[in-house]
Amino acid sequence: MARIPRPLLPLLLAALLGGVATPSLHAQEAPVSPPPEGDMPAPRPWSSLDSSQREVLAPLQKTWDSMSPRKQSRMLQRAEHWVTLPPERREEVRQHIARWQQMTPDERRQARENMHKFHQLPPQQRERLHATFEHFQQLPPDQREKLIREWHALPPAERLHWDEHHGHDRLPPGNPGHP
Numbered sequence: 492m493a494r495i496p497r498p499l500l501p502l503l504l505a506a507l508l509g510g511v512a513t514p515s516l517h518a519q520e521a522p523v524s525p526p527p528e529g530d531m532p533a534p535r536p537w538s539s540l541d542s543s544q545r546e547v548l549a550p551l552q553k554t555w556d557s558m559s560p561r562k563q564s565r566m567l568q569r570a571e572h573w574v575t576l577p578p579e580r581r582e583e584v585r586q587h588i589a590r591w592q593q594m595t596p597d598e599r600r601q602a603r604e605n606m607h608k609f610h611q612l613p614p615q616q617r618e619r620l621h622a623t624f625e626h627f628q629q630l631p632p633d634q635r636e637k638l639i640r641e642w643h644a645l646p647p648a649e650r651l652h653w654d655e656h657h658g659h660d661r662l663p664p665g666n667p668g669h670p
Contacts, residue, residue: 532564540567547573550588 537555540548547570548555555563573581591599609617627635642650 532560534560535563535567543574544570550585550592554592 537545537552544567545552548566551558551566558566573584576584594602609620612620627638630638
């Protein structure tokens with residue numbers, strides 16, 4: 492495995508440990524665009540959704556009525572796309588939504604910042620991060636857990652030097668479900 496440049500290491504770790512980046516790194520479809528600024532959609536109460544929409548958006552039920560109409564519209568567009576996904580991808584998305592709902596507002600803010608930083612990287616660096624993440628996901632669960640424990644045991648300043656402590660061929664740990 493190629494050595495990861497030091498400036499990318501914290502970003503990789505944030506992506507691996509942040510959880511939210513996971514589905515985005517795998518996403519092949521184009522992002523859903525919000526309606527144009529002048530076209531504010533009407534609010535959609537949870538009770539107005541049809542049964543298939545409620546099924547897809549079930550993890551959002553508690554917060555649905557408090558969402559902005561624009562956010563509701565984006566979620567409904569994503570729900571429409573949902574039916575075109577294969578079952579395994581649907582399960583990934585379902586888990587992603589549930590994890591997002593369990594995150595604190597600060598964790599969500601950090602995840603958004605990490606994704607913004609990720610998308611600002613040159614394509615070659617994004618590809619390397621993606622490949623590293625894929626490699627980490629292929630490790631046996633016990634090995635991933637061991638790396639995660641080692642990572643959490645390090646003081647934050649030492650985490651920046653993970654590759655010096657563990658060699659360049661070992662990946663920094665991460666756990667997509669736990670920041």
